[in-house]
Amino acid sequence: MNKSELALPVGTTLDRFIKKKQDDFTYATGELSQILRDIALASKITNREINRAGLLDIGGALGEMNVQGEEQQKLDVIANIRFIRALTNGGEVCGIVSEEDEDMIEINRQGKYVVAMDPLDGSSNIDVNVSIGTIFSVYRRVSEIGGPVEIEDVLQKGSEQVAAGYVLYGSSTMLVYTTGNGVTGFTYEPSLGEFFLSHPNMKSPEDGKIYSINEGSSSEFDQSVNDYIAECKSKKLSARYIGSLVGDFHRNLLKGGIYIYPRTDKSPDGKLRLLYECNALAFVCEQAGGLATDGEGRILDIKPTAFHQRSPLFIGAKKMVEKACSYNKATATI
Numbered sequence: 001m002n003k004s005e006l007a008l009p010v011g012t013t014l015d016r017f018i019k020k021k022q023d024d025f026t027y028a029t030g031e032l033s034q035i036l037r038d039i040a041l042a043s044k045i046t047n048r049e050i051n052r053a054g055l056l057d058i059g060g061a062l063g064e065m066n067v068q069g070e071e072q073q074k075l076d077v078i079a080n081i082r083f084i085r086a087l088t089n090g091g092e093v094c095g096i097v098s099e100e101d102e103d104m105i106e107i108n109r110q111g112k113y114v115v116a117m118d119p120l121d122g123s124s125n126i127d128v129n130v131s132i133g134t135i136f137s138v139y140r141r142v143s144e145i146g147g148p149v150e151i152e153d154v155l156q157k158g159s160e161q162v163a164a165g166y167v168l169y170g171s172s173t174m175l176v177y178t179t180g181n182g183v184t185g186f187t188y189e190p191s192l193g194e195f196f197l198s199h200p201n202m203k204s205p206e207d208g209k210i211y212s213i214n215e216g217s218s219s220e221f222d223q224s225v226n227d228y229i230a231e232c233k234s235k236k237l238s239a240r241y242i243g244s245l246v247g248d249f250h251r252n253l254l255k256g257g258i259y260i261y262p263r264t265d266k267s268p269d270g271k272l273r274l275l276y277e278c279n280a281l282a283f284v285c286e287q288a289g290g291l292a293t294d295g296e297g298r299i300l301d302i303k304p305t306a307f308h309q310r311s312p313l314f315i316g317a318k319k320m321v322e323k324a325c326s327y328n329k330a331t332a333t334i
Ligand code: AHM
Pocket: 070, 099, 118, 120, 121, 122, 123, 124, 214, 243, 244, 245, 246, 271
């Protein structure tokens, strides 16, 4: 046996990768690198808490509602605190908009970036050991550095994002992100406490065989959505829906599929939040060669008007999203 085979290389850590790629950033200052490291740190701690759910008294509901009128789970709140704390200590961020907080949180006026995030998405799956995720989106602030963080710093079109990604707490924990130069995935190695490069240059298949939608609400969907579902069935595609956006999106990204959360009678603007759910995944998806629309136009072109604004979402393999939107001939521009 060759001696070097006794100690095989462990691979490229996220930190080392970020450092190597720093020059790819539009603003190659290292600040954005620090934000990604802060997010990675918070996700490791959140991962630890999630893995202990069931052993400690951190499962179940907190007994309070968030700004969306949804019951907050204890782990939603724990993850929110962890991410805010890491980004605060990192010092590069001036403001955070979180699904769990009504108002923007001002942090460091010298920070050049704002972050929009859903610290723990898929709340209904927390207590039943099904995959959940963190979603994040980073913008460069437009207001003067040193002054107060402004609403306009966050209410930018998704096309202005400088970085976005997600963490999937699944059968393994993965961090996937883009800074506008393709999509890269890292897998967490718990014994070393590090994310390692595992999915370089992730690409969405152009077409796919999976459709993901909560069909239980089909009586509330527009006819065009039901027409597309009928087509999926006629082609004998596979229906896969776990109710965790990050998990459903990630599977479809790897295997080829479409995720749809359309408008419904109950949620006339859709359920998902534009700033910290749709935009972040739309950026990742486009960077991987896929497409993301609200059923009519490109997600990344929508100018947000409110922090917690909702949007319908059609996201995934390019041909599937185009096909789904083609049923909506009256208004679709894609
Ligand atoms: P949340 O942010 O409260 O967790 O809600 C978002 C989640 C998504 O992860 C998931 O795709 C969707 O809501 C499921 O909603 P539904 O149960 O209506 O199908």
